[in-house]
Amino acid sequence: MKKYRKIAYIALIILVLLSGFFIYKVLGKNDTSEDIKSKSLAEIKFLEGKFLGLFNQMNNISFENYKISSIEVPQKETKEQGSNSSKSSNNGQSDGENNDNSGSSQGSGSSSSENSNSSKEQNKQYKLEEVGILTKDSEVDWNYIKNEVEDIYTFLYPMTLDLYQTRTNQDDIVNFNKEFDKLTKAVKEENKEETLKELSILYGYYPKFVDNCTEEQKEKILIRTKNYIFKAYSILDSEDWNAISENVNNGIQEITKLVTSITSEQKDNQYNINKAYIIINELQNAVALKDKEVFLIKYKNLLEELQNI
Numbered sequence: 001m002k003k004y005r006k007i008a009y010i011a012l013i014i015l016v017l018l019s020g021f022f023i024y025k026v027l028g029k030n031d032t033s034e035d036i037k038s039k040s041l042a043e044i045k046f047l048e049g050k051f052l053g054l055f056n057q058m059n060n061i062s063f064e065n066y067k068i069s070s071i072e073v074p075q076k077e078t079k080e081q082g083s084n085s086s087k088s089s090n091n092g093q094s095d096g097e098n099n100d101n102s103g104s105s106q107g108s109g110s111s112s113s114e115n116s117n118s119s120k121e122q123n124k125q126y127k128l129e130e131v132g133i134l135t136k137d138s139e140v141d142w143n144y145i146k147n148e149v150e151d152i153y154t155f156l157y158p159m160t161l162d163l164y165q166t167r168t169n170q171d172d173i174v175n176f177n178k179e180f181d182k183l184t185k186a187v188k189e190e191n192k193e194e195t196l197k198e199l200s201i202l203y204g205y206y207p208k209f210v211d212n213c214t215e216e217q218k219e220k221i222l223i224r225t226k227n228y229i230f231k232a233y234s235i236l237d238s239e240d241w242n243a244i245s246e247n248v249n250n251g252i253q254e255i256t257k258l259v260t261s262i263t264s265e266q267k268d269n270q271y272n273i274n275k276a277y278i279i280i281n282e283l284q285n286a287v288a289l290k291d292k293e294v295f296l297i298k299y300k301n302l303l304e305e306l307q308n309i
Contacts, residue, residue: 033165033166036162036165036166037166037212037213037214038213039162040159040162040163040165040166040209040213041210041213041214041219043155043158043159043162044159044206044209044210044213046155047152047155047156047159048203048206048223050148050152050155051199051202051203052226052303052307053148054145054148054149054195054199055196055199055203055230055233055234056300056303057140057141057144057145057148058140058145058192058195058196058199059136059296060136060137060138060139060140060141061133061136061296061299061300062131062136063300063303063304064131132297133293133296133297133300134293134297140190140192142187142190145187145195146187146188149183149184149187150184152180153180156177156180160173160177163209163212166212166213167212168208168209168212168213169208172205172208172209175205176202176205179198179201179202179205180198180202182198183195183198183199183202186198192237193237193238196233196234196235196237197234199230199234200230200231200234200235203226203227203230204227204231206223206227207220207223207224207227210223217257217258217261218258218309221254221255221257221258222258222306222309224254225251225254225255225258225280225306226251226303226306228247228248228250228251228254229247229248229251229280229283229299229302229303231247232244232245232247232248232251232287233299236292236295236296237292239290239292241287241290244287244295245284245287245288248280248283248284248287249284251280252277252280252281252284255273255276255277255280256277258273258277258309259273259274259277269308269309272305272308272309273309275305276302276305276306276309279298279301279302279305280302282298283295283298283299283302286298
């Protein structure tokens with residue numbers, strides 16, 4: 001009888017150990033999965049910021065209201081300065097010291113060159129210049145955009161690897177990378193229309209990626225709202241106001257979900273959420289006006305508020 005008790009006791013210990021090991025493995029796997037999702041979401045947000053910058057650069061939009069500019073100030077250099085310098089040099093020379101004359105001449109030339117360089121630096125003035133949608137440059141800074149796109153490749157690969165470990169559809173990951181190559185081609189060719197088109201297509205994958213990396217509704221709603229706004233923005237030059245209006249309306253419907261479902265944790269952001277809701281409706285008024293500059297002003301203000309939520 002004691003023998004059977006001992007066997008049962010040992011079996012029970014083994015069962016408890018196996019159960020503990022199984023639970024540890026399951027929980028450990030879940031923790032790892034959550035870590036990968038959190039990491040992927042952070043990478044998505046980082047690249048999303050890069051894409052936002054590229055969208056804005058296509059129309060020279062900046063969230064800063066001032067920029068530092070420099071101007072060249074012409075400075076009159078009279079021949080008298082050179083003459084006085086020459087006389088001063090000659091007064092200190094003796095008639096018979098040719099070697100000293102040569103050394104003095106070289107020193108004078110070096111000093112003159114240094115003064116010239118110093119003058120050039122002093123002739124440049126810097127000032128803070130106010131910039132806005134109505135006063136911005138019309139030329140696209142393609143060199144900046146090319147460098148940014150090339151730089152994004154270094155961040156794209158880690159995000160791709162991490163997304164493969166989430167529930168994200170693998171075809172979406174592959175297609176996203178293919179579209180990014182098309183974006184690079186459009187940027188290389190300095191084709192604004194195609195660049196905006198590819199940026200919009202690429203950003204369209206972000207809601208799918210975010211869905212698989214977080215359960216937080218605020219993140220999902222914000223990314224979908226911005227997706228519709230970027231779709232409208234990307235076709236602004238075509239002046240297809242019906243399509244622009246449809247995308248803005250879809251954006252309004254998305255952010256309305258956020259306004260009507262503010263949780264206690266989001267109370268601190270309630271002001272920004274309400275403000276964004278007002279601005280996105282104002283954006284629709286700009287569509288009715290069919291004016292690109294008015295649209296861009298409100299687009300800029302809306303993005304700033306969405307970034308603050």
